[in-house]
Amino acid sequence: MQSTAITRRQFGALLAASAVSTAEAAPPRLRRSESYFGLHFDLHPNEKDTVLGRDVTEAMVENLLAQARPDFVQYDSKGHPGWLGWPSKVGPSAPGIVRDSLEIWRKVTARRGVALYIHFSGVWDSEAVRRHPDWARVGPAGEAEPNQTSTFGPYVDQLMIPELREAASKYELDGAWVDGECWATKPDYIQAALKAYGKPAPKSSRDPGWNDWLEFQREQFRKYVRHYVDEVHKTNPGFQIASNWLYSTFVPEEPDLPVDFLSGDYLGNASISTARLEARYMGQTGRPWDLMAWGFQQAQSNAIGHVHKPAVQLEQEASVVLAQSGGFQIYYVPTRAGYFEESHVKTMAQVGKFCRSVQAVSQHTETVPQIGVVFSRETLYQTSNKLFGGWGKASDPARGWLDLLLGCQWSVDVLPDWKLDRVAVRYPCIVLPDWAAPGQRVKDQLVQYVKGGGKLIVCGAGNAELFSAETGIRPLGPPADTPAFVQGAVLGNVTGRWLDFDPGLAQVLARRFPDLDTTAAGTPAAVSLSLGKGTLVVCAGPVGTVYAATHAASVRTFARNLVAPLFEPLVKVSAPPSVEVVLRRKNSQLLVHLLNATDMQVAGDYSTVDFVPPLAGLKLSFGAHKPKSVKLEPTGQALEPALVDGSWTVGIPVLEMHLVAVVVT
Secondary structure (H helix, E strand, O other): OOOOOOOHHHHHHHHHHHHHHHHHHOOOOOOHHHOOEEEEEOOOOOOOOOOEOOOOOHHHHHHHHHHHOOOEEEEEEEOOOOOEOOOOOOOOEOOOEOOOHHHHHHHHHHHHOOEEEEEEEOOEOHHHHHHOHHHEEEOOOOOEEEEEEOOOOOHHHHHHHHHHHHHHHHOOOOEEEEEOOHHHOOOOOOHHHHHHHOOOOOOOOOOOOHHHHHHHHHHHHHHHHHHHHHHHHHHOOOOEEEEOOOOOOOOOOOOOOOOOOEEEEEOOOOHHHHHHHHHHHHOOOOOOEEEEEEOEEOHHHOOOOOEEOOHHHHHHHHHHHHOOOOEEEEEEOOOOOOOOOHHHHHHHHHHHHHHHHOHHHOOOOEEOOOEEEEEOHHHHHHHOOOOOOOOHHHHHHHHHHHHHHHOOOOOEEEEEHHHHHHHHHHOOEEEEOOOOOOOHHHHHHHHHHHHOOOEEEEEOHHHHHHOHHHHOOEEOOOOEEEOOEEOOOOOEEOOEEEOOEEOOOOEEEEEEEOOOOOOOOOEEEEEEEEEOOEEEEEEOOOHHHHHHHHOOHHHHHHHHHHHHHHOOOOOEEEOOOOEEEEEEEEOOEEEEEEEEOOOOOOEOOEOOOOOOOOEOOEEEEOOOOOOOEEEEEOOOOEEOOEEEOOEEEEEEOOEOOEEEEEEEO
16 A cells, blocks of 8 residues: 655645645735724733733634624734834834734734734824934923924834834735824924924914914924825835824815825714714715724723723714715724633624625715705814814814704715815705804805805804805994803703894894893894895804704704705605714615614713614605605615605604615606
C-alpha cells in the first residue's frame, strides 16, 4: 500500500493554499457610501491599562458579527489619552496590550466581508502634548493646553499621519473615524499662529477683530484636515476618512474638504430631538453620512454613570436616522480586556434586524420638499464666540421649530443657509427661525423666494426688525425680554425677547398678553401680508427657542395656526403629535415614513425606554387623485384607498415603530 503521509513542507503548502482560497472567497467589503448599519467600539487606551485585548478571540468576534450582521465595525486604536491600542513602531503603545485586538478583528471581519475602521483621536492627544509640550495649543494668556494639540504645529506630520499610515497598512484597514476634532478645537495663540495672523490677536469677544480671528482659526482647521486626509490618501488611497462632526450642524459649511464620509455621535437626553436635526442637516450635504447612537446613557445624563438602552429605545432612535436615508451605527464599550456582554450582543442583533427590515425603502432615497427650516451658520459664527459646535442652546431656534412642525405631522427638511439660494424655490413653505443674525444675504434670498410665490414664516424679534421694510410694520422700540402669553386650549407661555410694533396695513393673526388676563386688547404677536406672488408671516418672538426648552403643546398649537393656512401637505396624516412623518422618493415611488416617537426618552431620571405603545387609527389622505397602489413596508400589506370627504384615504391598521407606505401614483 502506498504511504499517505505528507511532509511538514507539504502540510505548510496546503495551509498556505487554504489561506489563499479563503481570502479569495471572502465576500467584498462595502465602501462607506454603500454601508447602512454599523457598530462602534472604543476604549480610549491609557497608561493604566493592563489587560487590553486579553479576552478578544476569533470566536467572540465571529459570534458578534454573526448575530449583528453589520456592514462595518469601528474599533478603538487611539483615544483622547493618546496611547495606541496596537503594538506600534511609530507612536506610544499602551503598556497593557496583552493581545493585538486589531489583528483579530481584521482577520475575522475580512473573512466575513465586514469593513473595519478605527476610532482615532486627532486634535485631542494628551500623551503627545505631555511628551512634546511645544506641540500644545496655547491659550490667550500664554498657557499650554494639556490635552489639545496645535493645528499650527508639527504634531500632524510627525505623529498623527505616521500613526494613521501604520495602522492602515499593518491591518489593511478600510478607514478611520477621527474623533476629538472640530469640537475639541479652540483659538490657538501659539507663536506660529500669531505670526501667520500678522496683526495683534484679540483675546476675547470684547476685543476688536474677534470674529476675524475666529475665522482665521477655522481656516487653519480646514487646512489641517485637508492636509492629513490628502497625505494619508497618497499612500493608502482606499483608506476612507471621516472627521467626527465635520459638515454637521457643528461645522455648518458647504462640504469642500476631501473626507470620504460624514459622521457624528449623538448622546444625552432627548437624543431623538438631536438626531432629527443632525440627520436632516447632514442629508443636505450631498456626502455619504451616518449617525451614531450611544448604546447607553452616560454620566452627564444621570447620577450613576452608564445606563444601557434596551433594543426598543435604540430602534426608535434608528428610525429617525434611517428615514432620512442615512446610515446608522451603535456605540458600545467593551471591557478593558475587550469582552462583550452577550446581552449587549443580542441587543445589537435585534437593532440590526430592525434596521434591515426597512433598508429597501430607506437607503438611497431623496427628499420630497415640503417645509424647509433655515439653519443659520451666519448666526452661529457671528454670535456664539466659538470656532465650531456643539452650540448648545444657540441652535435651539432650529431644533425647536423642527420638533414643533414634526409634531404637526408635516414632513420637514433643514435648509443650510449656504444652500438656500439653490433649493428654496423647491419648497412650498419655509420657516426662518428666531436666529439672532441670519444676515442680509439670507434675507434677500428669502424676499425673492416670497416674491416668486413662496410662503415664508419669519420668527424672532430681530428678524421682525430685519424684514420691517418689506412688511411695513413699525417697531415701537428695541426688542426686549418680556413675559408673553398666547391663546390656545390653554395659555401658551412664550416669555422671551419680543418686538413691540405697529402692524400698519398687515393683518394681525395673533396677539400676546403680558400676564394671565386675555380680556385686554393685547399686543400684536404675528402678522401676515402679501409680498409679490407670495405670503409673508412675521412672528416677532422666540417661538423656536421656547419650544425647544418646553415642548409645550400650547406653543405648538399657536405656531400651527400660523403655518396651516399657508401650507397644503402632499399627504395629510391624521395621527397623534408623537408620530413623525417623512416624505421621500425612490424609483418614482412616494415613500411615506411613519415613525412612532411616543414615550421617547427625554430626562435623566427616566434614562431608558423598553416599551413604545402601538398606535391605531392613523389615516393618510392623498387628495382628489386616487393612488394606483399603496403598500405598507416591511409588512407587505396592501391598502385599498377609499374616497372620504373628497380625498382618497387609507387607514393604517397599527403603527408599532416604523412603517413606510409605498405609494404608486
